[in-house]
Amino acid sequence: MSQLLKLFCGSLVLSVVMTACVKENSFENGFAPNPNGSNFTGCKSCHYQPWCTGSTYSYIDSASSGISATTANLSIIADTTIGAADYSKTTFAGNLYYHNCTNDVTTIIMYNVPGAGGSTIGRIKNTILRANSNVGATWSDVNDGGNGVVTTSNYEIISMGTLRTVLGVVYSDVIQVHQTISATVPGIGTASISTGDFYYAKGIGLIESFTKDPNSGFTILHRKLETYLIP
Numbered sequence: 001m002s003q004l005l006k007l008f009c010g011s012l013v014l015s016v017v018m019t020a021c022v023k024e025n026s027f028e029n030g031f032a033p034n035p036n037g038s039n040f041t042g043c044k045s046c047h048y049q050p051w052c053t054g055s056t057y058s059y060i061d062s063a064s065s066g067i068s069a070t071t072a073n074l075s076i077i078a079d080t081t082i083g084a085a086d087y088s089k090t091t092f093a094g095n096l097y098y099h100n101c102t103n104d105v106t107t108i109i110m111y112n113v114p115g116a117g118g119s120t121i122g123r124i125k126n127t128i129l130r131a132n133s134n135v136g137a138t139w140s141d142v143n144d145g146g147n148g149v150v151t152t153s154n155y156e157i158i159s160m161g162t163l164r165t166v167l168g169v170v171y172s173d174v175i176q177v178h179q180t181i182s183a184t185v186p187g188i189g190t191a192s193i194s195t196g197d198f199y200y201a202k203g204i205g206l207i208e209s210f211t212k213d214p215n216s217g218f219t220i221l222h223r224k225l226e227t228y229l230i231p
Contacts, residue, residue, distance in 0.1 A: 046101030
């Protein structure tokens with residue numbers, strides 16, 4: 001397990017996408033003013049993963065290294081087409097992503113990311129959320145992890161339309177997605193790398209997530225939304 005984890009850690013990034021770097025914001029209880037006065041217009045048409053330039057998400061992270069704060073600022077810098085689909089080229093928490101949301105199905109692509117053993121991966125593509133599906137829906141993404149490593153991410157919708165309280169704030173219309181990630185390494189075999197549970201609130205995005213070691217059950221990262229601003 002430990003060898004597989006070392007080989008795979010570079011391609012784990014999309015398992016925690018949208019939950020990356022935080023500073024303190026002045027908005028209390030997770031809510032911030034919406035200058036547009038509208039819930040779902042334009043960039044907000046992706047209801048459970050709004051993708052709006054200028055958005056800021058601040059999280060409280062709990063990990064083995066302690067508790068820290070993370071701020072992720074989103075900026076759309078261009079529109080492009082990948083495989084006949086429209087994507088937004090975006091910087092988010094200092095990383096470059098390509099985002100597509102069609103009929104509330106959210107797909108994220110990253111290019112030239114660090115891979116296993118220090119190699120460079122050409123592309124990682126993950127569909128992180130299918131908000132137009134039903135409870136029990138499953139899907140998978142298979143990616144080249146570099147150096148012959150193949151990574152598989154399996155997803156399942158556990159619940160929809162529920163309430164969830166995070167840092168004292170009650171969020172409604174929440175979707176829970178469970179993720180398991182495994183890696184197949186030549187000459188070593190296949191092993192589970194991580195499990196995760198991700199909670200998305202309608203009109204906001206990710207409000208909480210847990211990433212765990214599937215063998216020990218140890219929580220690698222617990223992330224909770226503290227404040228957000230969606231212009």
